[in-house]
Amino acid sequence: MRLRHIEVFHAIMLTGSVSGAARMLSVTQPAVSRTLQHAELQLGFALFLRDGGRLQPTPEAQALFPHVERLFAQLGDVQRLSASLKAGHGQGMLRVLTVPGLGLDVFPRAVQLFRQRHPQVLVQHQTLHSPQVIAALVLQEADLGYVFSLAANPALVAERLAQQPVVCVAPKGMLAPAVVRAGAVALAQLAQLPVIGIDRSDPLGRALDAALREQQTGLSEVVSVQTYHVALALAQQGVGVALVEGCTAVAADRSRVDVLALAPALNTEVHALRARARAPSLAMRAFTRCMQQALQQTLGGAGQ
Numbered sequence: 005m006r007l008r009h010i011e012v013f014h015a016i017m018l019t020g021s022v023s024g025a026a027r028m029l030s031v032t033q034p035a036v037s038r039t040l041q042h043a044e045l046q047l048g049f050a051l052f053l054r055d056g057g058r059l060q061p062t063p064e065a066q067a068l069f070p071h072v073e074r075l076f077a078q079l080g081d082v083q084r085l086s087a088s089l090k091a092g093h094g095q096g097m098l099r100v101l102t103v104p105g106l107g108l109d110v111f112p113r114a115v116q117l118f119r120q121r122h123p124q125v126l127v128q129h130q131t132l133h134s135p136q137v138i139a140a141l142v143l144q145e146a147d148l149g150y151v152f153s154l155a156a157n158p159a160l161v162a163e164r165l166a167q168q169p170v171v172c173v174a175p176k177g178m179l180a181p182a183v184v185r186a187g188a189v190a191l192a193q194l195a196q197l198p199v200i201g202i203d204r205s206d207p208l209g210r211a212l213d214a215a216l217r218e219q220q221t222g223l224s225e226v227v228s229v230q231t232y233h234v235a236l237a238l239a240q241q242g243v244g245v246a247l248v249e250g251c252t253a254v255a256a257d258r259s260r261v262d263v264l265a266l267a268p269a270l271n272t273e274v275h276a277l278r279a280r281a282r283a284p285s286l287a288m289r290a291f292t293r294c295m296q297q298a299l300q301q302t303l304g305g306a307g308q
Contacts, residue, residue, distance in 0.1 A: 009043035012036055013051060014072050017065065020058050097126045098287050099146040105232045105252045106150050106274070106295075107131040113298035118291050125287050133230065134207065141279050147288055149277040150295055152249060153207035163276045163292065166299040168250035170208065170270040173235075173261050175242040188267040192221045198244030200235045201225035208232070208272055212247060215270050250303050274299055 005013070015025035015036075022040070026033045044051055051068075052059035061069070102111050107129070115127055132140065137149040142159045154162050172189050178197060183189050201223070202209035216222060226244050229235050232252040239246035240260045249272050256263050276292045278284055284292075 005043055005047065008039055009046070010072055010075065012039040013043060013065070013068070014076055016040065016052065016059055017061060017069050017072075022059065096124065097128055098148070098291055099128045100291065101130050101132055101137045101140055101146045101149040103134055103137065103151050104131045105152065105249060108233065109254050110251055110295065110298045110302050111150075113301055114291065114294040117294040117297055121290060121294075122287055127291075137277065141277055144279050144281070147278065147285075148291060151207075151275055151277060152272050154273065154275050159280055160277050161280050164273055165276055165292070165296045166274045166303065167271050168274065168299075168303050170211070170247055170249055170266055170272060171253045172264045172266060173239045173246040173248060173253060173256055174264070175239055175244075175261055176259075178242075178245065179262060179264070184262050184264065186264075188265040190267050191216060191219055191223070194223055194245055195221055197224065198226040199223040200238045200244045200246045201228040202232070202235065202247065203228060203230040206230060208247075208249060211270060211272060251299070254302055 011029065012025060015028045016022065019025050019028055022033050022036045026036045029036070040051065047064075049064050050062050051065040052061055054060075100111075111129065115129075118125075118127065130146070134151045134153055137146075137151055138157055138160065140146045141149045142157065150165075154164070172194065174189075174197075179189065179193075183193060202212060204210065204213060227238060229238070232246075232248045233255065235246040235248055236252055236256060238244065240257055247266075251274075253263050276295065278288065
């Protein structure tokens with residue numbers, strides 16, 4: 005199948021008719037019909053059966069369609085990347101992505117610091133989960149990304165900015181007073197308590213899994229979430245114990261929850277990511293330094 009054949013086939017599958025495909029592609033109905041006939045002739049089998057003005061896909065067409073859908077998704081990526089390159093990466097604008105755990109405290113601090121030095125630069129921000137941050141950077145839809153995991157991607161350059169502890173956030177009264185006074189808790193001490201789990205695809209979820217296997221213990225999860233601030237909110241509602249990183253723990257309401265270190269300590273790292281294909285601008289380097297300073301401020305006040 006040629007690319008034009010695939011385009012017409014995709015349009016007919018989406019609209020269900022030659023007329024609908026013609027409108028979608030901004031061509032005439034005869035042009036769509038001729039292209040479809042040529043595609044079927046080259047393939048050696050029918051793609052559609054005619055049924056009262058509508059086209060019913062054959063089993064062969066249904067088998068082809070998922071592959072065509074993936075191809076169109078890849079073509080969309082190419083178009084998005086081309087548009088990004090044509091735009092020149094946004095003169096006077098910095099496109100920044102962070103995971104949610106960095107978006108509520110660290111990022112606002114960094115913007116405040118950055119604005120003092122570069123007031124003329126517009127900062128455009130989105131919070132996404134790590135896989136989406138990485139995908140957007142590879143497509144150069146953003147300039148910088150800040151995540152909790154080091155992405156082994158040849159298209160990206162990673163810089164370690166900080167190390168932060170994983171902490172236990174427990175509803176008031178859920179932990180024994182002696183444990184709270186000690187200021188630290190072992191994972192084994194949480195085994196009989198309701199725990200808010202972190203998705204296993206998340207860097208923190210994977211780190212916790214590894215620590216549990218090493219200590220040969222398990223936790224009783226009652227809810228599993230992907231966003232650390234959701235885990236914190238659930239702990240503050242008394243649902244169970246949450247294990248979150250230090251930047252999220254800063255937002256904990258100490259009148260409702262106890263925040264304790266883990267023993268032995270478990271740490272995660274914060275990394276800055278950018279596309280390898282382009283050199284970092286002055287503004288990009290400056291913003292990353294501001295993020296690093298903001299991390300130091302946030303984590304320095306976490307224990308207060």
